[in-house]
Amino acid sequence: MVIPTLGPFHILHPRYNGVTVAELVRAHQPEKIFLASYGPEELAAQRWRDQNEISFFHVLPWAESAGLEVEPLDAQSGLKAEAELFREALRQYPxxxxxxxKVEALEQGLHWVVSTPRTPEDFAQEPVLQALRGYHQGHVQAFGEGPATGFRRQRMAEVAERLRGFGGCAVVLVDVLEYPLLLEYLPQEQRRLPGAHTPTEPERQRSVLDRAWQLSDADDWAVLLQQLRDVEGPEALYCAAQIYLAAGQLEDAFELLEELVHTDFQHPAYLPGYTLARYGQLADVMGQRDKALRAYRAVLGLSWVPGEAREIAQAGQRTPFRLERA
Known part of the structure; x- marks a missing residue:
């Protein structure tokens, strides 16, 4: 089965979130998982975390617990950066x-694909596939195949060739921009796409968490807090604390984070950094500077931490955090 991944955009899709990808993989019962858009060095360095490849935060821990091998196939993955370097170079000149x-319209088409809430079966439908093909073809027509496209066609042709040698049951995870190109090169028997899928309870809970991460004034915060109470795991406590903080209920937010930091909150991998950084900020606001400094040091002592959390901790070490008054 070939499954497209949406990077950070999974958070916008209640029925195609990061856990959905993990559930699709699990249901397929693969012997092996292939990563079409990542190379061995990238996987070893876990660079996908800094690229906010949301689905990997769920798929890879599951694969490890299930004893499944994860093999990266993109030997030329370093060429991906060429696309952004190309754009940056063009931006320097009128x-x-x-x-x-001239290619802004292509971005709008891509935005329609990744920002409109999707289901897994949508990615087997022609309108979505056509929009993705059009995005790539438009860039090729404007700039040629090469640096402007991150050498996607060349790289996916090589990945498809490597996949031909595997005859077992496998899942291939591929970046959504490279998804239609990989399909072109795969033989029909390896071109199985996501079909109709009934969301599972873990997916539903993930959709609640994703909604909380995007908290806005348009949300019913009381309803969202109630929904979070039904969600398993430490991330729900963090999201609830965020809602209390946004509502100005600082003591309630701090109490939840106090509870959270005394539990096992190691997963997902981004949670420890965000939790400790926010805990440090609230400790500062509550006048507990020593506790805040310990939290900031703990953030910076983690083996990996999201960039935003690291910046919060570094700033908090220099100057006690204070809430801005409206």
Whole structure:
């Protein structure tokens, strides 16, 4: 089965969130998981974390617990960066900016794919596939195949060739931009796509957490807090604390984080950094500077931490955090 991944955009899709990808993988009962858009060095360095490859935070721990091998296939993954370098170079010059403006419509088409709530079966439907093909073809027509596209076609052709040698049951995870190109090169028997899928309870709970991470004034915060009480795991406590903080209920937020930091909150891998950074900030606001400093040091002592949490901790070490008054 070939499953497209949406990077950070999974958070926008209640029925195609990061846990959905993990559930699709699990249901397929693969002998092996292949990563089409990552190379061995990237996987070894776990660079996907800094790229906010949301689904990997759920798929890879499950694969490890199930004893499944995860094999990265993109031997030329370093070429991906060429696309952004190409754009950055064009932005430096007026003519380059004009060229980029000509492909703005392509970005709108891509936005329609990754921002409109999707289901797994949508990615087997022609409108979505056509929009993704159009995005790539438009860039090729404007700039040629190569640096402007991150050499996607060349890289996916090589990945497909490597997959031909595997005859067992496997799942291939591939970046959504490279998904239609990989499909072109795969033989029909390896081109199984996601079909109709009934969301599981873990997926439903993930959708509640994702909604909380995107908290806005348009949400019913009381309802969201009630939904979070039914969600298993430490992340629900963190999200509830965030809602209390946004509502100005600082003591309630601090109490929840106090509870959270005395539990096992190691998963997902981004949670320890965010939790300790926010805990430090609230400790500062509550006048508990020593506790805040311990939290900030704990953030910086983690083997990996999201960039935002690291910046919070570094700033908090220099100056006690204070809430901005409206």
């Amino acid at each position: 003519k380059g900016q004009q060229l980029l403006s």
